[in-house]
Amino acid sequence: MSFSRVETSRGELRIRESLDDLSTDLVEYISQLSEASVKERGVFTIALSGGSLIGLLGYLCFSFQQSMPFAFELFLRPNSLVKLCETPYIKTIDWTNWYIFWVDERVVAKSHADSNYKLAKDGLLTKVNTSTLHLFQLFAEKQTVLGGSIENSTPLKVLNLVPLQSKIMPSCSFGCLVPVIPSHVHSSNDSVSAEEAASEYEFGIRQLVRTRVISVSDISDCPKFDLILLGMGPDGHVASLFPNHSALDVKDEWVTFITDAPKPPPERITFTMPVINSASTVAMVVTGGTKAEAVHLAIDDVDVGLNPSSLPARMVLPTNGKLVWFLDREAASKLNGVEFSE
Numbered sequence: 213m214s215f216s217r218v219e220t221s222r223g224e225l226r227i228r229e230s231l232d233d234l235s236t237d238l239v240e241y242i243s244q245l246s247e248a249s250v251k252e253r254g255v256f257t258i259a260l261s262g263g264s265l266i267g268l269l270g271y272l273c274f275s276f277q278q279s280m281p282f283a284f285e286l287f288l289r290p291n292s293l294v295k296l297c298e299t300p301y302i303k304t305i306d307w308t309n310w311y312i313f314w315v316d317e318r319v320v321a322k323s324h325a326d327s328n329y330k331l332a333k334d335g336l337l338t339k340v341n342t343s344t345l346h347l348f349q350l351f352a353e354k355q356t357v358l359g360g361s362i363e364n365s366t367p368l369k370v371l372n373l374v375p376l377q378s379k380i381m382p383s384c385s386f387g388c389l390v391p392v393i394p395s396h397v398h399s400s401n402d403s404v405s406a407e408e409a410a411s412e413y414e415f416g417i418r419q420l421v422r423t424r425v426i427s428v429s430d431i432s433d434c435p436k437f438d439l440i441l442l443g444m445g446p447d448g449h450v451a452s453l454f455p456n457h458s459a460l461d462v463k464d465e466w467v468t469f470i471t472d473a474p475k476p477p478p479e480r481i482t483f484t485m486p487v488i489n490s491a492s493t494v495a496m497v498v499t500g501g502t503k504a505e506a507v508h509l510a511i512d513d514v515d516v517g518l519n520p521s522s523l524p525a526r527m528v529l530p531t532n533g534k535l536v537w538f539l540d541r542e543a544a545s546k547l548n549g550v551e552f553s554e
């Protein structure tokens with residue numbers, strides 16, 4: 213089985229043979245959502261989880277770097293334009309219009325190895341910024357040699373970087389060149405208690421809903437993120453919503469806190485289930501055989517027992533949005549009716 217895509221009552225299943233294929237598919241999916249959202253509303257609001265998910269997003273940076281050599285080819289031989297405009301080379305992401313949030317955060321310093329912010333910063337945000345910085349530096353060097361001006365550089369236009377350039381580096385000062393705009397990165401306060409961090413984080417989100425950076429749900433007052441990316445633990449927890457925990461019952465808050473997570477560290481803040489289920493799209497990204505049983509219980513038509521909160525992942529079902537599962541072969545191995553060829 214190389215790739216299987218199945219519609220179920222528990223969302224769309226996208227099952228890939230290898231982690232590489234899964235990562236490519238996930239990144240392609242995110243860039244399509246980002247493009248559609250930026251076209252429609254001018255922004256893309258994405259909430260990240262921590263854990264193994266972040267490693268799978270690395271291709272977001274790679275696909276960007278991959279386009280660079282072709283940009284150079286175009287720069288030196290303008291008639292290669294057609295080739296560069298073909299996918300996947302034109303597939304770039306409008307990072308400046310991304311607004312980034314965290315679905316959950318561990319209450320530790322931002323520099324701590326357990327911090328979900330640090331994980332995404334090191335594994336994604338810094339890499340994106342470094343790639344772009346290199347791209348601009350290389351173009352600028354070439355332009356100087358050829359006596360041109362970087363402002364009119366065709367590669368920048370083709371790679372859709374001209375708006376970025378005028379927005380954040382009108383003076384061509386590379387020092388401040390970062391495509392992911394720092395003020396669009398909304399992480400929680402790491403110097404206060406879990407309770408305060410949750411309420412501050414919710415307050416910040418409320419401001420952005422008020423100014424319509426984040427949309428509002430059509431059926432409640434909840435924020436409607438364009439995309440919420442969720443991982444899942446082997447126990448079926450999502451975000452920092454653990455099985456049978458009272459945080460699963462919180463309905464009147466957007467962000468809550470816990471001090472007794474069964475998985476360390478114990479203190480965490482997390483989006484509540486109503487916020488998760490108000491997103492336009494929720495992507496559940498699950499890999500590895502240790503999660504196969506939870507995947508089966510969360511997706512298949514089975515009786516999970518009396519209490520739905522025994523499996524938080526099964527409670528994820530956007531009310532007015534889309535649920536998509538990105539699974540590798542191992543994670544999908546216990547699903548009913550999915551056949552794998554050798």
Ligand SMILES: O=C1O[C@H](COP(=O)(O)O)[C@@H](O)[C@H](O)[C@H]1O
Pocket residue numbers: 261262263264265316317318328442443444445446449450451452475
């Ligand atoms: O503790 C957490 O765990 C989940 C799942 O992590 P994984 O490493 O098993 O993929 C993660 O989604 C969540 O953000 C994190 O805080």
